[in-house]
Amino acid sequence: MIAMFDGKYAFLSNFYPSPFTVDGITYPTVENWFQAWKCKDPVQFKAIATAKTPGEAKRIGRHCALRPDWERIKTSVMYDGLKHKFSDPTLKQMLLDTGDEELVEGNTWHDNTWGNCVCPKCTDIQGRNMLGIILMDIRKELRYGYGAATAGTKTSDNDKKTSEPTFKLSYK
Ligand SMILES: [Zn+2]
Numbered sequence: 001m002i003a004m005f006d007g008k009y010a011f012l013s014n015f016y017p018s019p020f021t022v023d024g025i026t027y028p029t030v031e032n033w034f035q036a037w038k039c040k041d042p043v044q045f046k047a048i049a050t051a052k053t054p055g056e057a058k059r060i061g062r063h064c065a066l067r068p069d070w071e072r073i074k075t076s077v078m079y080d081g082l083k084h085k086f087s088d089p090t091l092k093q094m095l096l097d098t099g100d101e102e103l104v105e106g107n108t109w110h111d112n113t114w115g116n117c118v119c120p121k122c123t124d125i126q127g128r129n130m131l132g133i134i135l136m137d138i139r140k141e142l143r144y145g146y147g148a149a150t151a152g153t154k155t156s157d158n159d160k161k162t163s164e165p166t167f168k169l170s171y172k
Contacts, residue, residue, distance in 0.1 A: 001102040003116075011094050012103060012135060015054040018091060020084040029054040033081035035061030038070055078114075079134050086138055095139050103132040103139075 005013040014030040025046070027033040031054035036045045044064050051057040067073070086092050104127070105115030116127025 001104060002098060003104050003106040005105050009098075011091060012098075013105070014081075014131070018085045018088060020087070022084060025049050027081075027084075028052075029057070030078075030081040030085050032057040033084070034074075034078055035064075037077040037081075038066055038074075039064040040067045041065055075130060075134070078131065079138075082134055082138055086142065092142055095135070096142060098139065103135045104129050105131050 002009050002012070005011075010016055011018075014034065017029060019026055019028050020033075021027075022033075027036070027049055028051075032049055032051055035051075035057040036049040038061050039045045039048060041064065044060065048057045048060045048064070051060060086095050105111070106118050107115045108117060108119050110117045110119065110122060112122060112125050112127040114127075114129070114131040116122075116129055117125065
């Protein structure tokens, strides 16, 4: 298991520099992409999308007016951002090179939705590991082709609990 996205595996973090351009906007990291899509205000969207650091994007994103459908679409937004990130040949190969390792973003900032917090307060909480699950889905798609991953995801217990029907919701 890869249980922390640091050191050799820092590239799995959404904070890792991985610029990609969509519809004329260059997003420096997946964090910029994800935080920008939270906002309903287009001016704020642009400010977050192009913020100089992922930390800054996250800070602005925390205070923006949320899109009303955010809870419903956020997994799709994350999935799409990660698809863009791993279309880069080098990053794609690095993800493929993780083989069949389980990917979990262990953290200390109490994120038990996208990852799994390992702090003493959270020991009894099993993180949902949504980021790891999406990364493993994308890895499978990159290896076996598009559509390979969804079958696997649907049968996992974790997916049953999340009740998010699909990563392919349209939100643009
Ligand atoms: Zn914690």
